[in-house]
Each structure stands twice: as C-alpha cells, then as structure tokens.
Amino acid sequence: MTTPDAPVLLGVSLKMYFGHRQTLRWAEQVAALATRHPVTTSGAARMFVLPAFPAIVPVAGLLAGSGVAVGAQDIATEDSGPYTGEVGGPSLAEIGCRYAEVGHAERRRLYGEGDTVVAAKTAAALRNGLTPVLCVGERDEADPAEAARRTVAETQRLLHGLTGPVTVAYEPQWAIGAPEPASATHITTVCGALRQWLDAQPQHAGSTVIYGGSAGPGLLTRIAPAAGGLFLGRFAHEVTAIERILDELAEVA
Numbered sequence: 001m002t003t004p005d006a007p008v009l010l011g012v013s014l015k016m017y018f019g020h021r022q023t024l025r026w027a028e029q030v031a032a033l034a035t036r037h038p039v040t041t042s043g044a045a046r047m048f049v050l051p052a053f054p055a056i057v058p059v060a061g062l063l064a065g066s067g068v069a070v071g072a073q074d075i076a077t078e079d080s081g082p083y084t085g086e087v088g089g090p091s092l093a094e095i096g097c098r099y100a101e102v103g104h105a106e107r108r109r110l111y112g113e114g115d116t117v118v119a120a121k122t123a124a125a126l127r128n129g130l131t132p133v134l135c136v137g138e139r140d141e142a143d144p145a146e147a148a149r150r151t152v153a154e155t156q157r158l159l160h161g162l163t164g165p166v167t168v169a170y171e172p173q174w175a176i177g178a179p180e181p182a183s184a185t186h187i188t189t190v191c192g193a194l195r196q197w198l199d200a201q202p203q204h205a206g207s208t209v210i211y212g213g214s215a216g217p218g219l220l221t222r223i224a225p226a227a228g229g230l231f232l233g234r235f236a237h238e239v240t241a242i243e244r245i246l247d248e249l250a251e252v253a
C-alpha cells in the first residue's frame, strides 16, 4: 500500500542552536505561520518541532491550537528509575510530546549510541504512544543503490520485533551540516526503497519517510512523493524559510 496522498510532514529539530527565549520567539512565529498558511490549515501539510527539553512545555503551550505537534530530541531507553540525566517516555507523553527522535548521527558519533540503544529508544517511544523519528542513513557517501541497500537493512535491523507507526528520517550522515543536501536522485532512490520496504510491513502501517540533511526551500518538490516530507535543521531557523517551503507545496498542490 502506497500513500501518495498522505499529508506532507515537515519536522524541525532545533538541536542545541537556540537559547530558551529565542526558542520561544521562534515557536511563536511558527504558530502564527501554521495558523494562517493554507497548506497547513487545509491539512495538506503537518508539522512537528523538537525543541530542547526545557522548552518543550512552553513551546507546546505556544503551539496549542496551531496544529503543530511537539516532540523531544531524545528519549530514555527505560521508563523510570535510577537513570540520572535521562528523560523517560511517560514524562514526554505526559507533557504533550507526540514524537521522540532516536538514532541521530550526532548522538551516534558524539555520545557513542549504537544500534542496541537506538532500537531500545525506538521501542521506548512506541511503548509510550510516541512516534519515533528514527534517523537512518549511510555514514560515508555511497552510490544511491548501495545507500538504499544499506539504509533499508539498517531500518529493518532497528525495527526488528517492533510494532507501530514510525517516521523514518533518511539522513545520510555526510549530508548533515553540509552546504547542500544529497542529490534528488540519491534521495528519491533511498526514500523510495524505504517506502517500498515499509509498505510491505503491516505492523508499521501509517509510517512516513522524510528526508533530512541540509534540507531547505527548493528541495521537497524535487523529491516528493518518494520522500513524504522533510526533517529540517539549520535551514528552518528563519521561519520565512519554512514559509517558502509551504508556498512551494501550495504551488504543486
């Protein structure tokens, strides 16, 4: 089952770029944009934002009624107990999170997270009713067919034994923090393969594939519908850039 008519999904992770007040000002602008833009008010596009932990509660308040969902950039593998510094899925769900990001390349590279931890965090998100934003993608640049093979295998490994809808964010690691995203051919090859694999997994019905890695205006219309949306980083810091992406979607709709 393919889902070409599903709403486009635009996610933003603020990583650790913004201070607290800056995050709140940005969220206010995102709420205003989503409340007035025809692509979001019609339901043709859905949005989620992942602020730093301390900003989740106030950002959820600012986004209330705008249709923009909120989520966390990380989640503990366990639900409660002696895990200093961690934040568990039950708390995230309680404060209004709908998404929890897992497996980002920065957490793998800088904090030593491997497949076991990523799979356990994915399970924790699903167990708590949160949609995991499962980041996958090859570390070094490979040709598109090889990248697709590796990325589907990685996704299959990480989701083994799990049930529930997921948002798979294809983020080739070499394209994160780069001047440009991967090429449209590269992205559509890998996202198409992920879509095809997910469509054959009834236990993950309702899942979405989005692309991240230096994504910004001008990209989505070239990679849809293989990519069902974008996972934005730096190029969403200016809310006018998000607006340009919504405008582009309005043009092709």
Ligand SMILES: O=C(CO)COP(=O)(O)O
Pocket (backbone or CB within 6 Å): 013, 104, 171, 175, 176, 177, 178, 212, 213, 214, 215, 231, 232, 233, 234, 235
């Ligand atoms: O990792 C990303 C989204 O989580 C992408 O970040 P950039 O768009 O800043 O490269």
